[in-house]
Amino acid sequence: MNYKNIKYAEQNKVAIIQLHRPKFLNALCDELIEELSNALDYANSNNDIHVVILKGSEKAFAAGADISEMKNLTLLSHIKEDFIAKWEKISTFKKPIIASVAGYALGGGCEIAMMCDIIIAADNAKFGQPEINLGTIPAAGGTQRLVKAVGKSKAMELVLSGGIIDAKEALDFGLISKLVPLNDLDNQTALLANKIAKKSLPILMLAKEAVLKSFESNLKEGMVFERKLFQSTFALEDRKEGMEAFLNKRPPNFNNN
Numbered sequence: 001m002n003y004k005n006i007k008y009a010e011q012n013k014v015a016i017i018q019l020h021r022p023k024f025l026n027a028l029c030d031e032l033i034e035e036l037s038n039a040l041d042y043a044n045s046n047n048d049i050h051v052v053i054l055k056g057s058e059k060a061f062a063a064g065a066d067i068s069e070m071k072n073l074t075l076l077s078h079i080k081e082d083f084i085a086k087w088e089k090i091s092t093f094k095k096p097i098i099a100s101v102a103g104y105a106l107g108g109g110c111e112i113a114m115m116c117d118i119i120i121a122a123d124n125a126k127f128g129q130p131e132i133n134l135g136t137i138p139a140a141g142g143t144q145r146l147v148k149a150v151g152k153s154k155a156m157e158l159v160l161s162g163g164i165i166d167a168k169e170a171l172d173f174g175l176i177s178k179l180v181p182l183n184d185l186d187n188q189t190a191l192l193a194n195k196i197a198k199k200s201l202p203i204l205m206l207a208k209e210a211v212l213k214s215f216e217s218n219l220k221e222g223m224v225f226e227r228k229l230f231q232s233t234f235a236l237e238d239r240k241e242g243m244e245a246f247l248n249k250r251p252p253n254f255n256n257n
Contacts, residue, residue: 001042005032008039013050013197014190015043018057025063026056028108030083037089044093047256050197050204052093053189054116055100058182061125062109067134084139090115091141094205096196100189101125102182106164111140114149117208119175120189121167122182127175128164148215149175200238200254 001008007018017039019026026032043049056062090097090112099105099116106128113119113127121127129142137143138159146155150173157163171179180188196204206229213225233239238254245252 001039003035003039005029006035006039008042010049012194013048014193015039015046015049015052016055017043017052018055019062020057022057022059024066025060025104026109027063027066028087028112029066029069030086033083033086037086040089040093044095047201050095050199050201051193052095052097053100053193054090054097054112055186055189056102056105056109058102058122058124060103060109061099061101061105061113063104064107064109064130087112087115087140094208095201096204096208098189098193098196100185101127101176102185107131107138107142108140111138111142111145114141114145114175117211118177118192119170120178120180120185120192121170121176122180122185123167124182125167125170125176126164127167127170128162129159130162130164132160133162146175149173198254200236200242200252201256202236203233203238203242203254206233 005019005021007020009016017036019032019036021027021029021032040052043052087108096118097116099113099119101113101119102122102125104126105113106126107130110127110129129138129146131138131142143155143159146158154173158165165173167176167179170176178188210226210229214222217225237257241254242252
């Protein structure tokens with residue numbers, strides 16, 4: 001597949017999508033988002049792909065939305081076409097997505113990282129929602145997902161001040177799951193992706209759905225949802241294989257059915 005603003009590769013049931021606008025610190029222009037959406041559609045339809053890694057460069061995961069495309073927008077243009085809606089393809093993607101973050105993840109870059117299921121960050125990573133400095137506010141989840149990730153007080157500080165935190169602070173506040181040296185970021189991300197990719201694809205998708213449900217429901221509703229998904233796994237051959245493999249003390253041979 002030939003893309004202008006991203007790179008796409010596959011290895012061991014893992015799709016690697018790299019944002020690639022180096023001159024613009026991977027600013028999220030419309031064309032990049034269209035290409036990213038296309039790549040995710042392809043990965044979603046390919047049953048040989050179990051996990052997606054979304055990454056940028058060493059300098060920037062994504063420095064935010066492309067301001068040159070945004071500056072002349074009006075309320076009417078937003079009403080006619082919500083360009084941010086296209087970004088949600090990441091959050092609705094059914095397979096696991098790992099954000100591999102180095103350098104700047106600001107504004108829209110921080111938001112698309114939070115749309116992913118797991119964030120692994122290099123020690124040079126920087127996170128923030130600086131939209132307030134541009135006379136606007138976050139629009140792709142920065143005021144919503146950030147609260148759930150780091151709590152109201154820290155999210156309010158970041159959104160209102162436009163401040164930026166480093167990877168250590170992001171780890172301390174629970175925004176990321178792991179902090180690694182920059183020169184080990186690709187290796188550590190691949191290790192986790194490959195570990196996940198060995199699991200049954202339908203079970204991975206059900207497990208992801210169950211965890212995400214916790215963000216949208218109270219505990220009682222979430223428990224009912226989880227129980228129903230658990231029960232549904234007993235219709236799958238992979239559930240039977242997993243338990244038989246455990247009892248026979250051998251690795252499971254999942255066939256994704």
